[in-house]
Amino acid sequence: MVSDCRRVRDNAYRYDGQEYHLSQHGFARDMEFECVSQEPEEIWFRLKATPDTKKNYPFEFQLEIGYRLENDTVRVMWKVTNLEKEKEMHFSIGAHPAFMCPLNEGEKQSDYGIVMDEEEEVMYSFIGAEDGLMFNHKNGLKLEHGYHKFEEGFFDESTYIIEKYQVRKVSLVDHRRNHILPYLSRLR
Template sequence: MILANEWLEAEINPKGAELKHLRSKTHNHEYLWHADSRYWAKTSPVLFPIVGALKGGTYQYGGNTYQLPRHGFARDEVFEVQQLSGAEAVFTLRDTDETHNRYPFAFRLALRYQLDGRALRCTYEVHNPDDVPLLFSIGGHPAFATPAGAGGLSYTDYYLEFPEDEALHCHALEDNLISPEIRTITLKNHRLPLRYDLFYGDALVLKTLKSSEISLRNHVNDRAVRFRFAGFPYFGIWAAKGADFVCLEPWCGIADAVGHNQRLEDKEGIQRLDGGITWTRSWEVHVE
């Protein structure tokens, strides 16, 4: 499914309602990772109804035990194309008998993509059609290309800019779970230089980020991405080992802590949505 305006062209796959391409029409530049399966075969999956991993791969709710894979199941489901126009598309996923085996809630999840000038906005809309509260987490996982070898660039020419932060306080992951250990990375001029080994220990998990906008830039040319994500209390930064991309991940939810009791209602960051209510959050990509 293709969206286009004067400046941008975006392609979305109904499987996972996943953004696959974001190209500049003025200089033919691709801003997204090209999904090389040798490293990581996705580009921008939606994380729902959980973010991260569950302790033991299971959770408890209503006296029953359920299993969910890391980041949930929505990224592997085929969404219904609800709306498609020149610069806007809406993809919808609803609960089924099969999802109830893993997640005992009624829900309607919509991903709305909109082009606006040189920006793409992705809005998550979660609706509870039931009378009982809906418990969920949700997050984004877009991977932005950092093409080494193009125009003389190397991975270390790229950096992330955090306008409101002078240091990053990163929670360590232990078997994909949040450990009590915190590592502090001091930023110089609000910048985090990218290096492959930065992610050898998995994602940088942030709970106290002050910035609600992060820029991906480089020292060689003017190509840049400004990523805005107001309203997401958690954030992850990740890349596959040795791959030329960086994921900027806004989360409403987080992986289980090492000592979590596995009860869904006690999960950190869980969202509680009453019946008949629709919950929304958006992130935006502004390209230069």
């Protein structure tokens, strides 16, 4: 959880006249959460603001993350609460799939592709590999019946950001074997 889940320029931002420092992806992923409930198929963890978090994120917050088993899927749930009602709290939160590609020695990125639940095209932005900043202009990723074959070096220069719930499901595909790999990402 951060004020912005992308990298902020020079790892610094200003709020209410004061400068704060924040690394890419924020601080929550590096902190220890408290387990607040555990059932056979669901578990919840909580993180609250501390004097240390307030050095870089000046808000009194509570973040809860839950995981629920639903058949062959793990559902991830977030609850973010602003505990200072009189103060507007800026934040973003997210998660993303990451693919190790190629999977095996001797293979190439171009042996793989992705399949999505969108048929023709999705719009995306880049996050630059050097500075981690998001480029402002949008690009179109062409899909053929939901499939995009990787070109060699597809992931070398950047991270692809697909926003606004254009896609709810992404799977990695080994097109040589016509096989959808077990990794699956689904948003609800």
